[in-house]
Amino acid sequence: MNQHLLSAAQIIQEGGVVAYPTESVYGLGCDPFNRNAVMQLLAIKHRPVSKGLILIGESLAQLAPYLHLNEQQSAQLEKKWPAPITYLVDASDRLPAWVRGEHRKVAVRVPDHPLARQLCQLAGQPIISTSANISGRPAARNRYQVARQLGNQLDFIVSGACDRAAKPSTIIDLESGRILRP
Known part of the structure; x- marks a missing residue:
């Protein structure tokens, strides 16, 4: 087991904010159920709560309790994930x-990056995922x-590589199929 990831997962469980590699950029993560942790993450990014955040999990099963999905939607997600598709x-x-912010929907993903999935597994729950940057600056x-x-605002930075050629995840509305970010 990767001690580095175990430390990051423990920090998340304790209410900290960590940075970790994803498919295309580093992400910031925390416990989505810890209001103080989420507010700290949003303050670090200078991001308003109204915009909402992405929730990632190790699998659809880990995310499903927080979603309203029918069988067809579940099957569709199972076929597509893990992938850089939100x-x-x-x-x-x-x-x-x-x-969620001011939305009734939430952005969710099972990442195609093993460290990000393992971090969710070790944390024992989904985690927040948003690009590691101050809003408006390059990730x-x-x-x-x-x-x-x-650096000095984070509790931990996980070592790992991102795919340099990759672009941020595609965002699709599951219900309508509309692509919001190619």
Whole structure:
């Protein structure tokens, strides 16, 4: 087991904010059910709560309790994930409003990056995922860029590589099939 990831997962469980590699950029993550942790993450990014955040999980099974999905939608997600595809899905009442922002849907993904999935597994729950940057600035693509831009505000930075050629995840509304970000 990766001790580095285990430390990051423990920090998430304790209410901290960590940075970790995803398919295309470094992400910031925390416990989505810990309001203080989410507010800290939003403050670090200078991002309003109204915009909402992405929730990632190790599997659809880990995300499903927080979503309203029918069998067809579940089957569709099972076929597509893991992948750098984020879906907007109706959120269940179990998901805090500070994760959804002013939306009835939540953005969810099972990432195609093993470290991001393992982090969710070790944390024992889905985690927040948003690009590691101050809103409006370029997202960090390695741990050094994270440290330079946000370092002293974070509780931990996971070492790992992002795919340099990859672009941010595609965002699709699951219900309508509309592509919001190619």
